[in-house]
Amino acid sequence: xxxxxxxxxxxxxxxxxxxxxxxxxxxxxxxxxxxxxxxxxxxxxxxxxxxxxxxxxxxxxxxxxxxxxxxxxxxxxxxxxxxxxxxxxxxxxxxxxxxxxxxxxxxxxxxxxxxxxxxxxxxxxxxxxxxxxxxxxxxxxxxxxxxxxxxxxxxxxxxxxxxxxxxxxxxxxxxxxxxxxxxxxxxxxxxxxxxxxxxxxxxxxxxxxxxxxxxxxxxxxxxxxxxxxxxxxxxxxxxxxxxxxxxxxxxxxxxxxxxxxxxxxxxxxxxxxxxxxxxxxxxxxxxxxxxxxxxxxxxxxxxxxxxxxxxxxxxxxxxxxxxxxx
Numbered sequence: 001x002x003x004x005x006x007x008x009x010x011x012x013x014x015x016x017x018x019x020x021x022x023x024x025x026x027x028x029x030x031x032x033x034x035x036x037x038x039x040x041x042x043x044x045x046x047x048x049x050x051x052x053x054x055x056x057x058x059x060x061x062x063x064x065x066x067x068x069x070x071x072x073x074x075x076x077x078x079x080x081x082x083x084x085x086x087x088x089x090x091x092x093x094x095x096x097x098x099x100x101x102x103x104x105x106x107x108x109x110x111x112x113x114x115x116x117x118x119x120x121x122x123x124x125x126x127x128x129x130x131x132x133x134x135x136x137x138x139x140x141x142x143x144x145x146x147x148x149x150x151x152x153x154x155x156x157x158x159x160x161x162x163x164x165x166x167x168x169x170x171x172x173x174x175x176x177x178x179x180x181x182x183x184x185x186x187x188x189x190x191x192x193x194x195x196x197x198x199x200x201x202x203x204x205x206x207x208x209x210x211x212x213x214x215x216x217x218x219x220x221x222x223x224x225x226x227x228x229x230x231x232x233x234x235x236x237x238x239x240x241x242x243x244x245x246x247x248x249x250x251x252x253x254x255x256x257x258x259x260x261x262x263x264x265x266x267x268x269x270x271x272x273x274x275x276x277x278x279x280x281x282x283x284x285x286x287x288x289x290x291x292x293x294x295x296x297x298x299x300x301x302x303x304x305x306x307x308x309x310x311x312x313x314x315x316x317x318x319x320x321x322x323x324x325x326x
Contacts, residue, residue: 005265021277038157049222151175190209224245
């Protein structure tokens with residue numbers, strides 16, 4: 001059995017595994033290398049989805065969200081049917097003012113209560129109604145925008161831009177000037193908004209901008225993948241559906257291992273438990289698991305760890321502090 005696990009939020013939650021003895025052993029014994037691609041690009045590559053202007057992460061999420069609604073016996077909203085329009089993520093974010101620049105703060109998107117999320121979206125939708133723009137709630141706290149199919153806009157994944165000077169990562173392309181002007185309007189509207197006043201009073205970061213990313217139209221198809229996909233991420237669910245399979249919800253890792261079939265998991269490190277690392281180590285020792293690949297998303301790249309059973313025999317490799325591996 002081969003198991004590939006993608007951990008999308010390593011930078012924010014690396015403390016969750018910094019004292020995980022089994023994970024440190026895996027890192028010490030396995031083969032580590034950097035992959036020069038962000039998480040969305042890497043996963044699209046697994047499924048054979050080519051980059052358009054961006055990787056079409058937002059359009060894929062709509063397909064995955066529709067399938068989830070059907071599974072839950074809900075009637076999908078007609079406005080959420082897959083189509084060939086251009087869909088873009090507009091994620092609520094906080095930009096930190098430095099001496100002469102702005103940095104994109106983590107996390108992206110900012111976690112919002114239902115009331116705060118709706119309050120901000122209603123204001124934005126009213127402000128941009130004349131432009132026929134509607135900010136729609138999307139999975140994971142992102143927002144969607146539907147734009148004309150001929151939109152020419154290239155954006156940067158927040159996985160790459162987090163913690164960086166945003167001047168290098170602003171939208172590019174023929175429609176970029178219009179969207180930069182709109183972003184300025186959005187920032188002025190959000191400044192002093194009642195929702196942000198309430199958030200700051202509660203010691204929470206205000207939503208002072210939106211981050212545009214993941215734009216594109218729905219791909220016609222994806223490559224077939226011979227692994228069972230487990231994820232709660234709507235975009236990856238969409239990738240699996242286009243490949244002719246169906247992503248399953250993330251369940252107990254022990255159940256995944258007991259099925260003894262090649263699998264791909266996208267699982268947040270925020271929810272990782274040291275017991276999972278111990279399970280993986282035990283599965284390698286018993287040769288239930290013939291290959292483990294962990295992909296840690298880190299500042300726009302992936303830190304790939306590959307461990308095979310014979311790697312555990314390399315007793316001379318001693319665990320180091322987590323910082324040594326990143």
